[in-house]
Amino acid sequence: MDQQTNLDRIQIVLVDTQDGANIGATCRAMKTMGITHLALVGNREYDENRVRTLALHASDVWEQAKRFPLLKEALSGSVLSVAATRRRGKFRKHSSLNPTQLAEVVQKTGDGLISIVFGRESDGLTDDEVAMCSQVVTIPTSDQFPSLNLSQAVQIITYCLYDTIKTYPEGANPVTQDRCEEAALKASEALDEIGYFKLGQEKLWTFRFLRDVFVRSALTESEIQKMEKVFVKMARIKAYKNTDYDE
Amino acid sequence: MDQQTNLDRIQIVLVDTQDGANIGATCRAMKTMGITHLALVGNREYDENRVRTLALHASDVWEQAKRFPLLKEALSGSVLSVAATRRRGKFRKHSSLNPTQLAEVVQKTGDGLISIVFGRESDGLTDDEVAMCSQVVTIPTSDQFPSLNLSQAVQIITYCLYDTIKTYPEGANPVTQDRCEEAALKASEALDEIGYFKLGQEKLWTFRFLRDVFVRSALTESEIQKMEKVFVKMARIKAYKNTDYDE
The missing domain is CATH 1.10.8 (Helicase, Ruva Protein; domain 3)
Structure with a gap:
């Protein structure tokens, strides 16, 4: 199997995103890197125009996005779920991957859905949301201004996935x-x-x-x-x- | 010398950017990766509000940006200038770097200004502008939708620079x-x-x-x-x- 088959089992999960423009920019970021499955957690309504203006030719990612009231439901069926966060929270994960290491883990993970979870623009993921994921990925940033825009964080991580993943792993078949x-x-x-x-x-x-x-x-x-x-x-x-x- | 000294001799050059919002988003992208020197080429006026709304705590990058009427002037004094483009143009460069390779080149390049040049939102850099640079960097993207937003392209490249560059090269002293x-x-x-x-x-x-x-x-x-x-x-x-x- 090939690169695209591996990218196709990745879903980007956005938890309670506040601004539709960021969803649009995220759709574009994802699609430029060959990743098209989007899951939106929460019950917010978004302004279609704000989403589509920034999604451009990635509006199909928005149209096909799945909606889930709760994060737990979005992650159901995943063989791997990864929280993108700078903060380790009180339920500290035992190790934090950088984006390239995450891509290497995905590259090696056998059949099944992989979820990468991003939090709110204002304050990211809660401790409980991080705790629902089995791994953490942290993007290295400057101490002077470490706060990445949501779609920029998605862009870096999807770029590293696209750039690293070249094949689909054979043989292994992990449980969900x-x-x-x-x-x-x-x-x-x-x-x-x-x-x-x-x-x-x-x-x-x-x-x-x-x-x-x-x-x-x-x-x-x-x-x-x-x-x-x-x-x-x-x-x-x-x-x-x-x-x-x-x- | 250290990582920050090396990042401090890099300037991001935006040629004739059309929308101030993209300049603001670019300022933020740069500063999260410890790069703060911005050069703007062309005589366009920008809406301060659009820039600052997206720059957030990176407004200082915007305030300290240098303005140049012509690209040639912005590149003057560079020891290395790199055009970010997908198209190779008619003056084809003999090789195109990917972002990680670019970071490795920068890491090894001795003293002096390094310019990384990004074109217009609508149609990038002209052939003549690419020809003014000594190298080309191309971000790998999906064939389905290869068009990155300007600030997303800057984010990927500055991330790779920040992630790869750990020291400042000793000894070498290339001419401009x-x-x-x-x-x-x-x-x-x-x-x-x-x-x-x-x-x-x-x-x-x-x-x-x-x-x-x-x-x-x-x-x-x-x-x-x-x-x-x-x-x-x-x-x-x-x-x-x-x-x-x-x-």
Whole structure:
């Protein structure tokens, strides 16, 4: 498979964009780099004229955009979801990619939808929105004025994708983010059963951490089943010991 | 010397930009990548409001922009000048860099002003304007819609410069483009004297070719003198032979 097939499974997700002009400019930025799937999260109405004036010959990207009330729904079915943000937030991700590294990750990721998520013009993505993604991409910028316009950020990232991705990966077939979430939930519940968590928030943090690790490692269905089994079995042994053999 | 010193000797040259909003967006794009020298070519008046609305905290780039009636004046004193264009024009440059390759060239180029030149929103740079530059940079884009917005093109190129340039080159000290032009003129005149050119345009083409080669090889003053001498001496020998020894 080829470059275009790989670019075609990427969707740009805009969360609660405030100005239609920025959506139009984003459509143009995307299409110049061969990426045409746009997802809009939120219920805002946009001024068609503002969108189309800046989209120019990329108005088809706008016309075919999918609308989702919630980010979670837009990400559903993704094998990889990446938050574009400068801020790491309180649910800090364990590593942040630069745009070229992101392109290399996409290049290697097997079959399935890849979502790259951009926040509001005024204040980007919330901590919870970043936490819903399994990775973070950060564009290096000058300390003197680090604030990129939304469509400029999309332009840099899509350029790096277009410039780096030359082929479609063969063989690998990772499960979706939803499936990873299900496994991470099962794992954290198993940990909970054996009294692993002391603090109220610990279970949520661990769940998110495990989910991100599962997504980033691009597990196949049989691998994620093996991973679930590790936690479930471990909890059973511990529970068994607790009730019958503990001294 | 460091990254910022290297970025500080780069100027973005906008030729006859039509809409002030694009100048504002370009100022913002530049400043996010640590590049603050802007040169505006042409005599157009711009609506301050349109510029400042999009420049935001990069209005200082606009306020300090230099104005030049002609491109030649804006490029004067450059050790390297690069035309950003998709079209190669009739004075075809012998190679076109991509943005990362351009950044690598800048990274290696010794002391002096570097100019990166962008054309009009409607139809870019003319063939003559491209010919005034010593290199061409072309941003790879999708065939489906290859037309980048002006400030988006500036954003991609300044991002690649910011991301690649980490240090300032030591030692080398190339002469300016004007000096290369002088040497190329001397060389092509020497060729002319010995009847080298058959067609009317050949002298101009050869002059431009030699100038570009001299600039691209980043010659020092003593090297360019050596180069001039090669042509002048060769012409003298040939002229001598023609008059006295030809059979």
